[in-house]
Amino acid sequence: MSLATAQATAFEADFERFEQAAGASAPAWLHDLRRQAMDHFRAQGIPGPKHEDWLYTNTTPLAKSLLPIAPRAVEVPGSLAAHRFTLGVEEGTRLVFLNGRYEPSLSSTEGLPEGVVLVHGAALRDEEHADLRAELGTVADPAKHPFAALNMAYLYDGFVLRVPKGVVVEKPVQTLFLHSPVGQAVAVHPRVLVVAGENSRVTFIERYGIDCIGALAGGTCFTNAVTEYVLHQGAHVRAMRVQHEGTNTYHVGLTAVQQARDSRFDSISLSLGGAIDRNETHVALQDTGAECNLNGLYVLGNEEHVDNHTVIRHEVPHCKSAQLYKGVLGGKSNGAFTGRVVVAPDAQKTVADQANHTLLLSDHAVAETRPQLEIYADDVQCAHGATIGRLDEEALYYLRSRGIGPRTARNLLVHAFASEITEAAEDPQLVEGLEMLIASRLEGRANRPEDAQ
Amino acid sequence: MTNDTNPLLSVRGVHATAGDKLVLKGLDLEVKPGEVHAIMGPNGSGKSTLARVLTGNVGADVTAGEVLYKGQDLFELAPEERAREGMFLAFQYPVEIPGIANSTLLREGLNAIREHRGQPELDAIDFLQIAREKAAVLEMDPAMLNRAVNYGFSGGEKKRNEVLQMLVLEPSLAILDETDSGLDIDALKIVAKGVNALRSEDRSFIVITHYQRLLDYIVPDVVHVLSDGKIVRSGDKDLALELEAKGYAWLEEGANA
Numbered sequence A: 001m002s003l004a005t006a007q008a009t010a011f012e013a014d015f016e017r018f019e020q021a022a023g024a025s026a027p028a029w030l031h032d033l034r035r036q037a038m039d040h041f042r043a044q045g046i047p048g049p050k051h052e053d054w055l056y057t058n059t060t061p062l063a064k065s066l067l068p069i070a071p072r073a074v075e076v077p078g079s080l081a082a083h084r085f086t087l088g089v090e091e092g093t094r095l096v097f098l099n100g101r102y103e104p105s106l107s108s109t110e111g112l113p114e115g116v117v118l119v120h121g122a123a124l125r126d127e128e129h130a131d132l133r134a135e136l137g138t139v140a141d142p143a144k145h146p147f148a149a150l151n152m153a154y155l156y157d158g159f160v161l162r163v164p165k166g167v168v169v170e171k172p173v174q175t176l177f178l179h180s181p182v183g184q185a186v187a188v189h190p191r192v193l194v195v196a197g198e199n200s201r202v203t204f205i206e207r208y209g210i211d212c213i214g215a216l217a218g219g220t221c222f223t224n225a226v227t228e229y230v231l232h233q234g235a236h237v238r239a240m241r242v243q244h245e246g247t248n249t250y251h252v253g254l255t256a257v258q259q260a261r262d263s264r265f266d267s268i269s270l271s272l273g274g275a276i277d278r279n280e281t282h283v284a285l286q287d288t289g290a291e292c293n294l295n296g297l298y299v300l301g302n303e304e305h306v307d308n309h310t311v312i313r314h315e316v317p318h319c320k321s322a323q324l325y326k327g328v329l330g331g332k333s334n335g336a337f338t339g340r341v342v343v344a345p346d347a348q349k350t351v352a353d354q355a356n357h358t359l360l361l362s363d364h365a366v367a368e369t370r371p372q373l374e375i376y377a378d379d380v381q382c383a384h385g386a387t388i389g390r391l392d393e394e395a396l397y398y399l400r401s402r403g404i405g406p407r408t409a410r411n412l413l414v415h416a417f418a419s420e421i422t423e424a425a426e427d428p429q430l431v432e433g434l435e436m437l438i439a440s441r442l443e444g445r446a447n448r449p450e451d452a453q
Numbered sequence B: 001m002t003n004d005t006n007p008l009l010s011v012r013g014v015h016a017t018a019g020d021k022l023v024l025k026g027l028d029l030e031v032k033p034g035e036v037h038a039i040m041g042p043n044g045s046g047k048s049t050l051a052r053v054l055t056g057n058v059g060a061d062v063t064a065g066e067v068l069y070k071g072q073d074l075f076e077l078a079p080e081e082r083a084r085e086g087m088f089l090a091f092q093y094p095v096e097i098p099g100i101a102n103s104t105l106l107r108e109g110l111n112a113i114r115e116h117r118g119q120p121e122l123d124a125i126d127f128l129q130i131a132r133e134k135a136a137v138l139e140m141d142p143a144m145l146n147r148a149v150n151y152g153f154s155g156g157e158k159k160r161n162e163v164l165q166m167l168v169l170e171p172s173l174a175i176l177d178e179t180d181s182g183l184d185i186d187a188l189k190i191v192a193k194g195v196n197a198l199r200s201e202d203r204s205f206i207v208i209t210h211y212q213r214l215l216d217y218i219v220p221d222v223v224h225v226l227s228d229g230k231i232v233r234s235g236d237k238d239l240a241l242e243l244e245a246k247g248y249a250w251l252e253e254g255a256n257a
């Protein structure tokens, strides 16, 4: 979809302003990178309704409001307690970004094992890191993904985490990308690169939220995040992604993963709603023995829309992928899942599993599911399954017959449905942290029994 | 047993449908505090439907009649309100709920009931102590508390788990729907011991069973025969022996006479 002229003009003007104001203090390599990325974005535009990959998401609101880049936050919150940011894990490294800018007063970079490199804030925009010019975008290709291109065009802050060979990072590294309201609709483009060296181990948690929900009245916000993972031989990365920016927000997130021999990538993505939440995960299994396990849970109400889109490429023999995505849909929400698995012609002995299960809490919610298996090898084991169901009335009756009220009974059953995903976090603190987030969503703004009618 | 106290439960002329079928066709039953009533009757006669009508009307629609429980109109109460007022059903087919721990179900239920009674909430530790004690009465492995509700339980384990819930929730009126079926003979004795431990002056039981044998262990005050949606005969515990010997056919002749 090409932009209407007036919008295009405003958009170009915003980009120029960014390049000359906030983004000006950048070395030549970064200006180059941005301008080249902007060319890629112009060439592709916002994908329209006829684009097969965007079948379930109407991008018109995004195209209409290619929002200006967010200005610096006016107010820095004194604490992050309200966001339950730490997911139960108090210690360890945490990086907080407000309106796309690193906020040192809320962050802590302590506790990383020796050798682990963390580059963020102004350092990222340093001449010294010119090699990032070649490195960024190798996994999330801006030429093939318009939103990745847009993200790169606005590259300002974010961070790079490098875990050297053999290093085990015990505590999760956590990040929080927060919108701080500025009274108008704005965009942020968070960028992360995680490089896990040979046989290294790390757990990385990304969270996307809003500093103060009520204050969004001045307009919505748009987050366009790109996270790239490079896993070297034998590396094991656990990735957790939580999106809870709120019911009126736009979010496009791309997680792009590249895996070497015997590496393992385990992910959990939790989407707690939004006007549009496009949650994309691309994994390239590039050498034998690589394995990925993608888990996703989306809990929606109101008129929210989440579109999970995965692409897993089995490029070589003997790799394994598993996907389990579960949706809990209340109100008039819409939850979509597209899972593409591409098995290259010589990728024999591939094992690929895919499942998408939806729990409908209301008669007005809609679930869509689309497996896309493109299998060009013959000796493979590929399976997919999808179910759409409602809460089990007999189970509800059973719980209520023990004195449990209908609302608690429903929530217990929803938690039971979600538990397969939350338990994939394994670490009891993380499991509990995820459960609390889901509970606050269920007890909060949506999916109340009245929504379920 | 005859006494002058007010009935705990009185069912009057209840008609109820399950699906499209009229199942209960004018059922009367009166249970006084402290009494044990046994209900026997052929398959499909409406015993479980009666249990559902009493505990929640879920899967059964009442088309006529009334039920007073503790003096109030039972049909005004939601299933959880009935439970909080002391009604309990040991399901004929206990429901498997993967993802919810047995202990969670029990604690949520017990605390909801305690709140209703004006008692303080039990914390995890106090609750676990109670649950473990009750499990021990039933000679159950306490590990069962951590497992998902009935999920993967054997038939007998499910029945024992229903009785465990009854012991923890301490109801005023417990309805046991074929809790004996699926139990081996030792388990039957243990379960009966559990039920008898709960028996008291102000606690009543409705025991639905096909087998007289259970009534050797849980001795009833009254035995009823439910046939084609009605109580067609009531008597003392000897009626159960008679049914065991003769089956149900003779009753229908008697009822028609």
Ligand SMILES: Nc1ncnc2c1ncn2[C@@H]1O[C@H](COP(=O)(O)OP(=O)(O)OP(=O)(O)O)[C@@H](O)[C@H]1O
Residues within 6 Å of the ligand: B018, B019, B020, B021, B023, B041, B042, B043, B044, B045, B046, B047, B048, B049, B050, B059, B092
């Ligand atoms: N949802 C339904 N739709 C149609 N018929 C139903 C439904 N539920 C129950 N019934 C019928 O109602 C009748 C009574 O069932 P109920 O379960 O109460 O019998 P029961 O006396 O408990 O039998 P059993 O001794 O076999 O447990 C049966 O004929 C049964 O098939």
Ligand SMILES: [Mg+2]
Residues within 6 Å of the ligand: B047, B048, B049, B092, B177
């Ligand atoms: Mg029955």
